[in-house]
Amino acid sequence: MTQRILDPQQIESLDPSAIPRIRLPERFAFFSTRAVRLRHLADHxxxxxxxxxxxxxVDAQQEALEHCSASMPSREAIANAQHxxxxxxxxxxxxxxxxxxxxxxxxxxxxEAAGAVAPALANVLAELRAMDEAQLDAQADAVLAQRYAEVAPATAPFIMAALQVVWTDLASRIDERDIPYVDAPGVCPVCxxxxxxxxxxIGGAYQGYRYVQCGLCGTEAHVVRVKCTNCDSTKGIAYHGIEGGNAAxxxxxxxxxQTYRKIGYQEKDLDFExxxxDLASLTLDLLMSDAGYRRASPNPLLWPDVPGDR
Known part of the structure; x- marks a missing residue:
């Protein structure tokens, strides 16, 4: 069967209310699907x-998500956010x-239980376990605010992973009708x-539409194609790939x-996550850096040493 992908002009001409605005994370397999993809991409x-x-x-995240039930916002808080x-x-x-x-x-x-732990990883886990509540909360504040100098690159992915579980739990239980429209470009309407x-x-109501995936809660929001997901500009947009690499x-x-984000096309690789x-395509990051562009935001599971790095 041939899948039809709409071009940007066709999307702009459609009734916006007919385009699904939000895709909330499906908690039963959200992280496990990502873990499978990571293992596939790890080869070579x-x-x-x-x-x-x-x-x-990420496997551990799926297991933790199954036991997570964070406190949902009150109706008053939801109404205030909408207003x-x-x-x-x-x-x-x-x-x-x-x-x-x-x-x-x-x-x-x-x-730790998943397999042999190298000394460097053992030290990271020990460092995390040694932190008290105040220290952990300070680290979480820094990670969420992307204050790079305050977070060790080795511990940040674990802290972010724990925060992802809690926010994904919340996002998966939200009523989509309660989610406000947020004016600021490049901002998740949920978190x-x-x-x-x-x-x-591709497929169903989402056929041909582009969605940005939040790095924290996993919510996907519709964004018209050929538009910068960082500043909302439609000028000077270009696409770059690795010759002989993944065409998707x-x-x-x-x-x-002067920023970039990666984009994947399910019509070329159904399993794109x-x-x-993004995490497994470091070579493309190096290419973009050499071309003078910086990442619009880091990958949550690979923390940069300084602002502007991966």
């Missing part, structure tokens, strides 16, 4: 060992369900976090803000 990958480690961490066009579960509010710390320890235990990458989907994966650059494919 220059950072294959790290990708496999993250696959084990002010703000995210319904703002990550930067300074408030979060305290069970995220228990999730973090659960993830560490799962990764206010930046997207990690985008995907042009491109880097979408913007000359207005935004976070996993």
């Amino acid at each position: 990958n220059p950072i294959g060992g790290y990708v496999r480690l993250m696959a084990a961490l 002010h066009c703000m995210p319904i579960l703002p990550a930067l509010s300074g408030e979060r369900d305290p069970q995220w710390r228990a999730v973090l320890l659960r993830l560490a235990d799962h990764v 206010g976090s930046p997207p990690v990458a985008s995907i042009v989907r 994966l491109k880097a979408e650059s913007c000359d207005e803000c 935004p976070l996993a494919d």
Whole structure:
């Protein structure tokens, strides 16, 4: 069967109300699907060992998600978010369900039990377990605000993974009708976090439409194609790929803000997963850096040493 992909002009001409605005994460397999993709992408990958480690961490996320039930926002909080066009579960509010710390320890235990732990990883897990509640919350604040200098690149992915579990749990239980329209470009309408990458989907109501996937809660929001997902510009948009590489994966650059995010096309690779494919395509990041572009936001599972890095 031939799948029809709509071009940007066709999408712009459609009634916006006919396009599904949001795709909420499906909790029963959200992380497990990502873990499978990571293991597939780890083969013949220059950072294959790290990708496999993250696959084990993502497996642990799925297990933790099955036992997670964070406190949902009140109707008053939802109404306030709608009135002010703000995210319904703002990550930067300074408030979060305290069970995220228990999730973090659960993830560490799962990764440790999954196989042989190298000394460097053992030190990272020990460092996380040694932190008290105040230290952990300070690290979570820094990770969510992308204050790079305050977070060790080795511990940040584990902290972010625990936060992802809690916010994905919440996002998977939200009534889509309660989610406000948020004016700021590049902001998740559920949690206010930046997207990690985008995907042009196939099948059903999502056929041919592009969605950006939030790096924290996993919510996907519709964005018209050939538009910068960072600054909303439609000028100076270009697409870059690796010759002989995965034809489904491109880097979408913007000359207005000099940033890029990756974009995947399900018509060329049905199993494309935004976070996993972004993480496993370091060569494309190096190409974009050499071309003078910077990442619009880091991959949640590969923290940069300094701003502007991966």
